[in-house]
Amino acid sequence: MRVQVEIGRCEGYANCVVAAPDVFSLDDEYLVVVDAPTPGEEQRAAVEEAVRSCPAAALALQDD
């Protein structure tokens, strides 16, 4: 699976960092950074939660 970010939409709420801290972090301007663009299956639930909880709808999860 692959994490997709539409960076122009990110508003820096950090909900994704809470949901999946091993996959997402924030940069100095509080915009999302994907630390693990192709996370392992064990991260699926966390990444789905991150996608769901993004108020700006900036994230998507694509299956390979």
Add this chain to the structure above:
Amino acid sequence: MARAGRVVVVGAGLAGLRTAEELRAAGHDGPLTLVGAEEHLPYDRPPLSKQVLTGSWEPERVALRSADALAELSLDLRLGTRATGLADDAVVLGDGERLPFDHLVVATGVAARRLAHQPRHERVHELRTLEDCLRLQAGLAASRSLLIVGGGFVGAEVAAAARAQGLDVTIVEALPAPFGRVLGTAVAQRCVRLHRDHGVRVLAGARVEELRAGEDGVVLTLADGSVLEADRMLVAVGTSVDAGWAGGTGGAGLACDDHGRVAGRDRVYAVGDVAAWHSPATGDRERVEHWTSATEQARVAARALLGRPVEPAAADLPYFWSDQYRTKIQMVGRPHLADTTRIHDTPGGAAPSVAVYLRRGRLVAAVSFAAPHLLARLRPLVAGAAPEPEVRALTDALGLVPA
């Protein structure tokens, strides 16, 4: 998996849409009807007092899904349709049609509360719907001054948007401290300071005696006899629940178990602002008007309705955010439970700042100012009711100092 039969979701906001999506994702391939009172496709409300009002987003961007994405859900979508009654196995719609169901999900949300004797007038605004937002936006553009009745977060965000456009803004709050009901006095003072620093007049303990609107403007008379005048007014005094059609009474919303099943009904669920779910964390029923609660409840209720296993809620924790003057204010947890509040600032007394709320030495809530990264670090500690030394270790490690 048990067959869910005909599923009807009443309410086409965030909670209703997400419920429909979660039902499909969890395997419901039978009939699914989504009923919405407004004419719009499902849209998101938080931006109405934030990005749309300030003009940084085009109004179209509030759409939660494209028409194509909605089509993929194979919905019987009934927009501009209000539910007015509930029988054992059917919803009664405004035009008298009976919509039969095997399972029903109520997601009708809340409305803006109105003041007694609030005039219906072009210069008197409320903010709940997209129309309200666009009307207010146009009103602000044509005004030089704004009175805001109600010191809550909607009022605060509108104040920020109006100041950015150069309006003269006054917030009138009946309680001794605006924002105090949610955040507690100490942190509320920080919010008041933020507004005063940006030139907003904030009147606390100010009870509205009379409210008049005319062609030239609005006039507010307070209980102490003072008179305030402005070009227009926003009334933002919270919300009201009207779930009477679905058996709700007294404005308390629909009482539900911790999977959203409505008390006394087998096949009726409720999600979002209208639903008072039982919280395992507090043992009480809570009606939480927060965005993330709606999304989480949609997932849990959809799976419970279909008889699918429900993973424990990721976080049975209230969470909200507010954008004011380029400052993000975020809250997680239950500040009203706290017996102690401590504010920690960046050295120099500036933001980024966080407030931690403790009850008997354990963390029950946290609020951040311009510090989403810090709140992200504090949230697991709130979820785990961390003891004070652990909280202090984190705020120290983050380089913050007690205010």
